[in-house]
Amino acid sequence: MKLYGLDLVHGLLLAPLSGYTSWPMRVLSRRFGAELCYTEMISAEGLLMNTRNTLSLLRRPAEDAPLVAQIFTTSPRHAAHAARIIEDQGFNxxxxxxxxxxxxxxxxxxxxxxxxxxxxxxxxxxxxVGAVRIPVSVKMRAGWDSGSINAVELATALEKIGVHCIILHPRTRADMYKGTPRWDLFADLRQSISIPVVGSGDIRSASDLECLRTLGCDAFMVGRSAVGRPWVFRELLGGSAPSMDERREIMLEHLDMLGALYGRDKAAAFMKKFISGYVRGLQGASIFRNLACAALTFEDLKEMIKALPASLVSVIKE
Ligand SMILES: Cc1cc2nc3c(=O)[nH]c(=O)nc-3n(C[C@H](O)[C@H](O)[C@H](O)COP(=O)(O)O)c2cc1C
Structure with missing residues (x-):
């Protein structure tokens, strides 16, 4: 299928997750089957003011492609200006x-x-849409609250404007991340628009993908399930869970990449956000988590990961 002008084989995408999906998580997710990634959300105003933090969200190595940049703002003028900057930087x-x-x-x-x-x-x-030639998508919720479900109404209007695809996380703002996403909304959306529909929200298994495909989704965006588990994409495609050695190597590489991005002083703190995911389901996980969280330096954390003993952490559940 085609998305943003790209030929995708499986349609597995890594969701934007603010605070997580900087390039190290994207590069690792791609290795296991994510075909397209998104930046974390970027303030259009921050981009226009060239703030250091905002510019750092656009940084990526050559292997981190194809990539879509996500912006947030309330100003159409700022949005257009930011979009031109993003287009000039070669995003897809x-x-x-x-x-x-x-x-x-x-x-x-x-x-x-x-x-x-x-x-x-x-x-x-x-x-x-009027400011750039590259495809423009919109990622939306089901509505503000259960009394105002209006994703189909908005998506229909956006298709007429020339938006290239709709990404729907079918919870309301009031739901935040609680409860069950309203996947039935995908079927309503599919009947109302002919541009691609990307499904987001609690995708965890191959049967979830099948269900969303039946409801009319063209591609599938995976978020929280990929935090500390970049191999989830391989599993969704029918592949194996990682061996302990592979898991350890991925963790070490992730830590090194975070070091390259944020500097060693900050990298250990960033890595701690992923540790729970990396050791989930392993015997001794909570002991390791506590030890890792107490690690003071990059080197301490690295040594702890290297020492993750294969014998202690045999897989007990996936
Ligand atoms: C910590 C966190 C950060 C997120 N940041 C963004 C973001 O920057 N932009 C966005 O469109 N969605 C963001 N989301 C929403 C996810 O992209 C996704 O739609 C949602 O988590 C549901 O998918 P999942 O169940 O696969 O995580 C975020 C979600 C979480 C939990």
């Missing part, structure tokens, strides 16, 4: 965030708050 597409539920973002009217302001949501998309 631009995604507009209309799904982030966190207070800091929705209180300014951005992210999922756009599900309450469809005219502004459409103006943003219109401005970005």
């Amino acid at each position: 597409g631009i995604d507009i965030n209309m799904g982030c539920p966190v207070r800091k973002v929705v209180s300014k009217g951005a992210g999922a708050a756009l599900m309450r302001d469809l005219p502004l949501a459409q103006s943003l998309a219109d401005a970005v």
Whole structure:
């Protein structure tokens, strides 16, 4: 199938996860089968002001491709300007965030708050589509709350504007990340629009993929299941879980890549966010987690990972 002008074989995508999906997680996910990745959400205003933190979100090595950059804002003018910068930097597409539920973002009217302001949501998309030649997508929620489910209405309007695909995480802003995602909305969406539909929300198994395919999704975005488990893509494609040696090598490589990105002082702290995922299901996981969280330096953490004893941590559940 074609997405953002790219030929995808399986349609497995790594979701944008703020605070997690910087290039090390993207590079590892690609190795196991993620065909396309997204940056974490990037403030359009931060990009225009060239803030150091924002610019660092655009940094990536050559192997981290193809890649879509995601922006958030409430200003169509800023969105268009940011989109041109992103296009100039060689990204494969631009995604507009209309799904982030966190207070800091929705209180300014951005992210999922756009599900309450469809005219502004459409103006943003219109401005970005008009500003660039690369494909533009929108990632949205089901609606603001259960009394205002309007994803199909918004997606229908966005298709007319020229948006290239819709990514739907079918929970409402009020749901945050709780409860069961309303996957039945994918079928409604499929009947209402003819552009590609990307499914997001609790995708964990090959049978989930099959179910979403039946409901009309063209591609599948995996988020939390890939945190500390980049091999989830291989498993979704019918491949094996990693051996202990492979797991240890991946962890060490992840730590080294975080060191290259953030510097050794910060890398250990970033790596700790992934440790639970990496050791989940292993005997002795909680002991290792506690030890790793107490590690003070990059080198301490590295030595602990190297010493993960294969005998102690035999796999007890996957
Ligand atoms: C910690 C965290 C950060 C996220 N950051 C973003 C983001 O920057 N942009 C975005 O569109 N969605 C973001 N999401 C939503 C995910 O992309 C995804 O739609 C959601 O987590 C459901 O998919 P999952 O069950 O596979 O995680 C984030 C979710 C989490 C848990």
